[in-house]
Amino acid sequence: DQQVKQNSPSLSVQEGRISILNCDYTNSMFDYFLWYKKYPAEGPTFLISISSIKDKNEDGRFTVFLNKSAKHLSLHIVPSQPGDSAVYFCAASSGSQGNLIFGKGTKLSVKP
Amino acid sequence: DAGVIQSPRHEVTEMGQEVTLRCKPISGHNSLFWYRQTMMRGLELLIYFNNNVPIDDSGMPEDRFSAKMPNASFSTLKIQPSEPRDSAVYFCASSNRDRVYEKLFFGSGTQLSVL
Numbered sequence: 457d458q459q460v461k462q463n464s465p466s467l468s469v470q471e472g473r474i475s476i477l478n479c480d481y482t483n484s485m486f487d488y489f490l491w492y493k494k495y496p497a498e499g500p501t502f503l504i505s506i507s508s509i510k511d512k513n514e515d516g517r518f519t520v521f522l523n524k525s526a527k528h529l530s531l532h533i534v535p536s537q538p539g540d541s542a543v544y545f546c547a548a549s550s551g552s553q554g555n556l557i558f559g560k561g562t563k564l565s566v567k568p
Numbered sequence: 569d570a571g572v573i574q575s576p577r578h579e580v581t582e583m584g585q586e587v588t589l590r591c592k593p594i595s596g597h598n599s600l601f602w603y604r605q606t607m608m609r610g611l612e613l614l615i616y617f618n619n620n621v622p623i624d625d626s627g628m629p630e631d632r633f634s635a636k637m638p639n640a641s642f643s644t645l646k647i648q649p650s651e652p653r654d655s656a657v658y659f660c661a662s663s664n665r666d667r668v669y670e671k672l673f674f675g676s677g678t679q680l681s682v683l
Contacts, residue, residue, distance in 0.1 A: 497676070498676055498677075499572070499659055499675050505671065545610070555624065556672055558603075560610030561610055
């Protein structure tokens with residue numbers, strides 16, 4: 457049973473528009489959430505995170521929103537650029553755990 | 569810092585052979601993780617170590633898989649005997665658990681193909 461779900465395997469967006477990637481989780485003990493970005497033939501790299509005491513965290517073009525009541529988070533990329541084309545993984549953990557639980561990923565394609 | 573270093577980058581082997589994947593974590597990090605990426609299951613945790621001690625190996629699929637961390641700068645993941653369904657990308661990651669919620673840093677992965 458997946459504790460972190462990314463229900464959209466892929467997303468295609470036009471350059472300059474907004475990309476919205478979604479993630480749902482089932483474990484109410486999760487209190488820290490991260491997004492990782494992965495290019496082909498490379499390992500995932502950290503993009504942005506949010507703790508459960510916040511509902512929004514922004515870093516440049518990237519913003520993560522957390523809705524605890526819905527157990528849902530989303531990553532917004534504005535404006536989207538072709539270089540953003542990659543697989544994006546949502547991950548979650550709790551203070552009592554040492555590991556991250558990942559979703560299956562969403563492949564984002566930003567078209568020029 | 570060179571980051572997390574994994575070797576080999578690619579491994580092609582025949583069913584039944586032993587496979588050993590290697591990882592050097594970032595210096596100073598005290599936690600090390602082995603993940604496996606497949607199309608069906610995404611990124612799944614196999615095992616993680618804290619201060620060289622295995623903490624959670626519940627993700628290790630079968631007894632054919634074993635992992636060791638003999639010291640703070642080296643870990644291996646061994647598959648013996650290997651099977652075609654083990655074909656995947658295996659990632660090693662490290663972090664500093666002395667800081668709560670410290671993010672993981674990943675290596676470039678080992679692409680394993682078992683024929």
